[in-house]
Amino acid sequence: MTLTERQMMILRAIVRDYTNSGVPVGSKALAQQLPIHVSSATIRNEMATLESSGLIKKTHSSSGRVPSIKGYRFYVDHLIQPDPVRQNDINLIQSSLGSDFHKIDDIISQSANILSNLTSYTAFTLPPELQESRLSGFRLVPLGKRQVMAILVTDDGNVQNRAFDVPEGITADQLEPVVRLINDQLVGHTLPDVLARLNTDIPVEVSHYVTSPEGFLAIFGDVLRKAAQERFYIGGRLNVLNYSDDQDVDSLKSLYQLLDTNDDLADIIGKPSNQMQVRIGNEITNDVLKNYSLITATYDVDQHGQGMIAILGPTRMQYSRVIGLVDAFREELAKKLLDYYQHYGE
Amino acid sequence: MTLTERQMMILRAIVRDYTNSGVPVGSKALAQQLPIHVSSATIRNEMATLESSGLIKKTHSSSGRVPSIKGYRFYVDHLIQPDPVRQNDINLIQSSLGSDFHKIDDIISQSANILSNLTSYTAFTLPPELQESRLSGFRLVPLGKRQVMAILVTDDGNVQNRAFDVPEGITADQLEPVVRLINDQLVGHTLPDVLARLNTDIPVEVSHYVTSPEGFLAIFGDVLRKAAQERFYIGGRLNVLNYSDDQDVDSLKSLYQLLDTNDDLADIIGKPSNQMQVRIGNEITNDVLKNYSLITATYDVDQHGQGMIAILGPTRMQYSRVIGLVDAFREELAKKLLDYYQHYGE
DNA sequence: CTTAGCACTTGAACCTTATGAGTGCTAAAA
DNA sequence: TTTTAGCACTCATAAGGTTCAAGTGCTAAG
The missing domain is CATH 3.30.390.60 (Heat-inducible transcription repressor hrca homolog; domain 3)
Structure with a gap:
């Protein structure tokens, strides 16, 4: 699939707007906002093209556009510009990881809480490989x-x-x-x-x-x-209630059930491989998560192996913000763990 | 407060019907159902009396009646007839507690699951006093x-x-x-x-x-x-989603937050004292629980002290059913623990 | 004290209508 | 060939109206 510069610009803006507001994006808003000077009619034509490529779709016949799974995929693969992490957040991470921990697992479980707080989604953390x-x-x-x-x-x-x-x-x-x-x-x-x-x-x-x-x-x-055994920690279980607002109670229950079965979750998250992986909607091999997105990332602690952190959110997750945060966090966590091993290790 | 026999009969029926159906109870339904032969108009007159005593109330000016906190209180104190426990449920309890446990805490945590399954509410269990x-x-x-x-x-x-x-x-x-x-x-x-x-x-x-x-x-x-430290176990967290359906997301979140802070919960549940205690709505000294009811009960394990079990549900919980179940469970749990201590104790 | 009868209230369900945001298409302009 | 103004059309949403059934309180008679 090849898109023109302008189409990419439009797709990027649609994803950005929609993940921020949750409201379908219309041609007029885009025309005003984009750095190029074209009319809304031109944008509409481009949007029609994007739609026929399956990258965006309408929620009803006269609505604004919403990214499709394929659109998010393209965005994440080609268009994303990770948000720079605010110094504030860096400080928060560092001070939360700053105290004296007695066990690796305390650091890891604390990490799940920090990550879920920062992102407002649900976070998973696994200690370095056993x-x-x-x-x-x-x-x-x-x-x-x-x-x-x-x-x-x-x-x-x-x-x-x-x-x-x-x-x-x-x-x-x-x-x-x-x-x-x-x-x-x-x-x-x-x-x-x-x-x-x-x-x-x-x-x-x-x-x-x-x-x-x-x-x-x-x-x-x-x-x-x-x-x-694979151990891992979950932070921000409650955030599920925010980001899956339009889901019914039954699917909420199945999600929570899934969050309570470590084995299934460990399977889904998988083993450390790529530095960062984004799985969107039905790309996750689990029906319960077909309306969610999962970002997994690894962190390295030199000879002590690799660990993983992951974020679960809605498909319309704020990818650029979260990916920036996750990336910053990997680094801080790796530093902290190296510190820990240097202090206590053999 | 003194009520006539007939008034008590009516209050009992209102509580029973409402806790079963969740729908306000009208005079006609009561007239049909009650063993006495009086017209709905008579029932209406009695209901007006009960309402002016503050035992029942309307949800709007022409609705059927719903028990008030005070009404539930009176029902639990004077009118309740605990349901006999079905042999089925007894069997379930016994088989669930039947396996070989390696720790007291395994029995206790398993108990929380059984109790929440049986009642469809949320269950808490504490081991015998430390x-x-x-x-x-x-x-x-x-x-x-x-x-x-x-x-x-x-x-x-x-x-x-x-x-x-x-x-x-x-x-x-x-x-x-x-x-x-x-x-x-x-x-x-x-x-x-x-x-x-x-x-x-x-x-x-x-x-x-x-x-x-x-x-x-x-x-x-x-x-x-x-x-x-006080340890305790929770079963049926997810059931909250069923029995507080008409609550908003925020109050759900605070409830879940409360369920995650053991110290506060331990305070609320308190120490073993009465065999069974029912606290309804604002009788619980915690604002988050003001729309819920809490049943706490003790169990005795001879010289090994007393433990506690508790059930959290909506104020319109099915008291007669739950109280029957809790009572049966106390007994089975005590038996199981005595067994355990006899087998392993000194 | 009980009850039939009746006027009255209200939530729920179902329409209808208006509004506005958004679309696609056409034809003219660039 | 690309862009754009103009316009008819679509649809979700909100607001208002109607009907219906369930329920009430009250009155007057049994």
């Missing part, structure tokens, strides 16, 4: 008669726990050497490494101490997998 | 260069953790004897006990091992207090 996170320690704490709490800690400050019944035929004391073995042999290794060794040499070693270690090692594997 | 929960263990796990994760476990399966920097002048190794001391001296005691001793003999004992233990003991106290 391939890089390492086992810091494993402990047992007796709870009651035959119940024990298994606790696993990773070097990014994540703690996972699970209570379990000590299998018949073993006492809690007998498990102590196994715990020591795990700490001696596995601490400092990445979680995937540890998971791998759980299927190879570890069972052999453990069987020196306990006759049937399967039950216990299953628990350990369980907690380990829980720690290795 | 005065009774005991310290099971305290562990440290080194994280990075100078960072350590402190982990505290209580006998009801609650795990709290906090990362901290080892104070200058102490090494992580030096803390080991202190951790041992805490485990030797404090495990098995209730959290309030432990907190008390943290201000008396413990600092003295610890100072044998470490020269300036204040920093570390502050951390320990921190985690301890976190574990002793």
Whole structure:
């Protein structure tokens, strides 16, 4: 699809106006606003062309124009001019990330809140990829008669726990050497490494101490997998109520339901790949989100891997503003995390 | 306020009809439905009396009647006949609570979901009072260069953790004897006990091992207090969207905001006292809830203390149905928890 | 004390109409 | 060939009007 300069100018203005006001854009308003001097009739002719290309559409036969999915797509791919981020917002980000955090996840969850506040949409944040996170320690704490709490800690400050019944035929004391073995042999290794060794040499070693270690090692594997699971944080759930005003209650409910099922959401957001990706309306492979847009971006923390942040908003989201903000935020977050690792890392 | 038998019969019917249908109740419908044979005109006369007593009101000058806050109050205090709980629902409760849980809190959070499903309103659940929960263990796990994760476990399966920097002048190794001391001296005691001793003999004992233990003991106290904090669970957040249909978006937002601030909610729900308490509309000391009703009930787990469950719904909640359900649920939950403690407790 | 009868009120649903923002098309101007 | 003035046409929205049914209060008779 090739557009003339003027057509692009018009499309850009339509998207800008419509995402700002939510009202279909008419030829007269465009004629007044555009830097070129043409009459509204000329604009109308151009708009007819844009419409026949499927980039804009009418809401009814005599209404102004609204961008189509294809139009937003073209805008984002070719026309967008990210808004410069206001110094105010930069300051807000920096001061919100400025305090002392005790865990990576605190920074990440705080980030979801900042991002949702800045954008007025809904924000998702994921910590740096877990391939890089390492086992810091494993402990047992007796709870009651035959119940024990298994606790696993990773070097990014994540703690996972699970209570379990000590299998018949073993006492809690007998498990102590196994715990020591795990700490001696596995601490400092990445979680995937540890998971791998759980299927190879570890069972052999453990069987020196306990006759049937399967039950216990299953628990350990369980907690380990829980720690290795994709975690992520959501900020601005409530903003949904603003930006999907004309939706019915049922679709609101399904959206909220989706926001509560981490697995589905993690699937939708996906893995770090492109620096920034914009998916609009039905480009998102989930029917519940077919009236929304999703911006995902990665951030790099050097050798600690990549993480992701994402923004969910209406298809008529203010792309230029949000993309500017997300881009600025990636940078600040990466800085903060580097700081954190430098301070606490090995 | 004294009402005749007939007036009470009419008020009861108005509340029942209105809470079921949400439509103002007229004299004709009542005349047909009531077991006595009087004309609608007679009913109208009685309704006028009830209205002048402030128990019912009109939505406009020629509408049917709707109960007032005062009317609901009278109904709940004097007229209510709790619905018998269907065997179906009992079965649902029992099977939902039937699986094997690893923590008290899993049972409690599951309870919030069951209750909200059963009632179609929003449910809150709190574990048995924490005065009774005991310290099971305290562990440290080194994280990075100078960072350590402190982990505290209580006998009801609650795990709290906090990362901290080892104070200058102490090494992580030096803390080991202190951790041992805490485990030797404090495990098995209730959290309030432990907190008390943290201000008396413990600092003295610890100072044998470490020269300036204040920093570390502050951390320990921190985690301890976190574990002793009121925890609670919410189920059926989404149901709000159903039962407050005629509210505007702003009040919805404030309600959701309230649901996200545990402290305020804990205040509103309060401490275990009466077996069951019904607060209607502005009887709740919070403006956001002035159009809602809150039913709170306690449950007893013998020597393990009392917990609470609560239901939030519209003022025109189906009181008789919900009160029946809540009452049945208290019993089942208490049974389940006793089971749990018997199985795992000391 | 009860009730039939009746005038009156009101929200809801349904039209009708006016308004105005916007369109497409035509024919003339550039 | 491109632009533009002019104009008929379309449609959403808001405002006003009508009808309908449900409900009320009141009066006077049973």
